Amino acid sequence: MKKIAIVGGPCSGKTTTALLLGVRLKMIGYEVHFVLEYATNYIIRNGPPKNIFEQLAIFHGQKDEEGYIENNSDGDFLICDSASFLPCVYARHYKPLAHANREDVQKYNYVLKTLDKWAREQTLASYAHIFFLPMEIIFKENSIRWQKNFDEAKKISDEIESYLKIEGRQYHTISGSPEERVEKALKIIQENPKIFPIIE
Numbered sequence: 001m002k003k004i005a006i007v008g009g010p011c012s013g014k015t016t017t018a019l020l021l022g023v024r025l026k027m028i029g030y031e032v033h034f035v036l037e038y039a040t041n042y043i044i045r046n047g048p049p050k051n052i053f054e055q056l057a058i059f060h061g062q063k064d065e066e067g068y069i070e071n072n073s074d075g076d077f078l079i080c081d082s083a084s085f086l087p088c089v090y091a092r093h094y095k096p097l098a099h100a101n102r103e104d105v106q107k108y109n110y111v112l113k114t115l116d117k118w119a120r121e122q123t124l125a126s127y128a129h130i131f132f133l134p135m136e137i138i139f140k141e142n143s144i145r146w147q148k149n150f151d152e153a154k155k156i157s158d159e160i161e162s163y164l165k166i167e168g169r170q171y172h173t174i175s176g177s178p179e180e181r182v183e184k185a186l187k188i189i190q191e192n193p194k195i196f197p198i199i200e
Helices: 014-028 038-046 053-072 086-093 102-126 150-166 178-190
Strands: 002-008 032-035 077-080 129-133
Touching: 002 014, 002 150, 014 032, 014 077, 014 129, 014 178, 032 053, 038 053, 053 077, 053 086, 053 102, 086 102, 086 150, 129 150, 129 178
Parallel strands: 002 077, 002 129, 032 077
Antiparallel strands: none
16 A cells, blocks of 8 residues: 655645545545545644644654554555655644743654654655645635634745755655645655555
């Protein structure tokens, strides 16, 4: 089973793109599974993360949900509406305030180092494809978003792309309407026969 990660800033269209891509792959004849963004469900249950330690829980939640399907299901593709390395990005975004005490800064640095280590050793290489969605859709604030405006969401989007570049992880930027994004993703997937299995 090949994993495909759909990543981008808040309100970038990840869920819509993931679901549409899955439908198109199913129409071709592939067996497809989905993992929706664990962070969204976490926020619905617990509210927005208030400290960096919650990013550890979100990392494990996303990773465990992906792993459960990988280990207990047959199929060709697993489409992830997020990725388990994203807590590394969010942890960087919500860094300690300038007046934070030394102990809080030390805790922050420890958690950030741990998240980076886990991402590099356990998850970054597990995705056959990573598709990055730029911020092209109007930002909408709702009960599960703690980003207050488009500018903050755009900053997170830029930080996600910067993280992928720094880590040297290959990714593809897909832009346009949801339909155009899916067409571009399909074309990229089909260009690699090792990732796009042939249907008998």
